Amino acid sequence: MGRIREDQTIAAISTPLGPGGIGIVRMSGPKSLPILEKLFRPSASSWTPISHKLCHGYIVSPEANCIVDEVLAVYMKAPRTYTREDVVEIQCHAGYAVLNQILDLCIKFGARPAEPGEFTRRAFLNGRIDLVQAEAVADLSRAEALGLSRISAGAVTGRLSERIESVRQELAGCLAALEVAIDYPEEDAEIMDQARLNEILEEKIIRPLKALLDAFERTRIHRSGAAVMIAGRPNVGKSSLLNTLSCRDKAIVTDIPGTTRDIIEARIEIGGVCVTLLDTAGVRSEPDPIEAMGIEKIRELAPSCQLFLWLIDVSSPLRGSDRAVLNMLASHRQMPVIVVFNKIDKITEKEADTISKLRHDLAKISPASLDWPYCLISAKQQTGISRLLELIRQNLLGKEETLPEVAPNTRQKEIMEKCLHLAEQALDALKAGLSPEIPALDIRQALDYLGEITGETATEDILEQIFSRFCLGK
Numbered sequence: 001m002g003r004i005r006e007d008q009t010i011a012a013i014s015t016p017l018g019p020g021g022i023g024i025v026r027m028s029g030p031k032s033l034p035i036l037e038k039l040f041r042p043s044a045s046s047w048t049p050i051s052h053k054l055c056h057g058y059i060v061s062p063e064a065n066c067i068v069d070e071v072l073a074v075y076m077k078a079p080r081t082y083t084r085e086d087v088v089e090i091q092c093h094a095g096y097a098v099l100n101q102i103l104d105l106c107i108k109f110g111a112r113p114a115e116p117g118e119f120t121r122r123a124f125l126n127g128r129i130d131l132v133q134a135e136a137v138a139d140l141s142r143a144e145a146l147g148l149s150r151i152s153a154g155a156v157t158g159r160l161s162e163r164i165e166s167v168r169q170e171l172a173g174c175l176a177a178l179e180v181a182i183d184y185p186e187e188d189a190e191i192m193d194q195a196r197l198n199e200i201l202e203e204k205i206i207r208p209l210k211a212l213l214d215a216f217e218r219t220r221i222h223r224s225g226a227a228v229m230i231a232g233r234p235n236v237g238k239s240s241l242l243n244t245l246s247c248r249d250k251a252i253v254t255d256i257p258g259t260t261r262d263i264i265e266a267r268i269e270i271g272g273v274c275v276t277l278l279d280t281a282g283v284r285s286e287p288d289p290i291e292a293m294g295i296e297k298i299r300e301l302a303p304s305c306q307l308f309l310w311l312i313d314v315s316s317p318l319r320g321s322d323r324a325v326l327n328m329l330a331s332h333r334q335m336p337v338i339v340v341f342n343k344i345d346k347i348t349e350k351e352a353d354t355i356s357k358l359r360h361d362l363a364k365i366s367p368a369s370l371d372w373p374y375c376l377i378s379a380k381q382q383t384g385i386s387r388l389l390e391l392i393r394q395n396l397l398g399k400e401e402t403l404p405e406v407a408p409n410t411r412q413k414e415i416m417e418k419c420l421h422l423a424e425q426a427l428d429a430l431k432a433g434l435s436p437e438i439p440a441l442d443i444r445q446a447l448d449y450l451g452e453i454t455g456e457t458a459t460e461d462i463l464e465q466i467f468s469r470f471c472l473g474k
Ligand SMILES: Nc1nc2c(ncn2[C@@H]2O[C@H](COP(=O)(O)OP(=O)(O)OP(=O)(O)O)[C@@H](O)[C@H]2O)c(=O)[nH]1
Pocket: 232, 233, 234, 235, 236, 237, 238, 239, 240, 241, 252, 253, 254, 255, 256, 257, 258, 259, 260, 261, 280, 281, 282, 283, 342, 343, 344, 345, 346, 377, 378, 379, 380, 381
């Protein structure tokens, strides 16, 4: 994206394309209102646009002399707008043809198509939001699960920026004190209260940075999501479980062993985390050539999964193919496993006896299996599912129930790590009684880094990278 010419008016479709209830075309820039006046015919006989007030009417195509759609239009006068420029939004029906005709009309009358993220970029350049808030806008627009949306909402409202600003101010204070000490070396001892500086570095800079880095770790899975693989010998009910967990009829289920060959994915939310479930081909010791290809796919994907659900059919004894599954799991030794005993609706004798016998047999193949959590379900009759979901949640999130109030994203975290390192280095230098130039150098550098987070010292390259990730129309 080249440099933004503030005099240009930009337009874009701001809602996803595809059939839907409402679609929005948005414009920002000085010509927004004049353009609206050319294509909008209000339903009331007279109309004076009032800022921030919705108005009912029609979009008309002067060329074709026809009505394009019945709409609600709103004009928002600068600076109380998303971009701090004049903004117009036209709410129409969401059909692709309607949205495109309205966008074309906006462009015909003087707007140009917006580039991805350009509205938010203008909001940033016009000082309405900082870079941390802009990045959170992108995350919020994309968040599929509750966790990421909560963290991003905290950042959009500026709470993360406040924490960073507070660290920045403390760093600036330390730097000022050190600079005085550099300028008046002979009065060093009186001017620079060394103990106070150490305390500020420790308590107001290092500690909050560590807390933010810790919050990043605790929310990592909310950002990246998790992949959970359902594995087991043929016909144990893997596809049935995928369908039950995703509440959809996604995978084919039959009583013929070897039904699933490819990997089938379904996305669900567990504990606020976006989880990709992977239904796989049944593993057996002597697979046919197509099954062998399916098993190869499992091997390829397994290392990128966070958790295995190992399905066991309780209505029949363990077989050689269960051992083949175990061998496959064993090759990813660090990977956590939950043993899922399926088809409990088919048990005729005492449930507890059957399970303890099966666990005993499993332990003979692998003593480690006794440490794995297990649960009893019927994928077909949908019983025991909430317990299984709870086990998955615990496994992915640990005991943690609450999300941190704010957390940095990966880019911000990497910069914070550098700042932390510099602050610790400065503290060591102060404690070692080195001359104040040395810690001052570190602190100045840390300040520059923090500016990259909020955008004050971000280069064009960094901005380009961030805004190009945005959706069109945002
Ligand atoms: N009674 C009972 N039958 C089940 C249960 N879960 C699955 N089944 C049946 O078991 C058979 C196999 O189910 P699938 O879900 O296709 O099993 P799979 O593990 O995906 O099988 P492959 O794809 O061949 O490896 C079907 O007839 C299902 O209806 C259950 O909890 N109880």
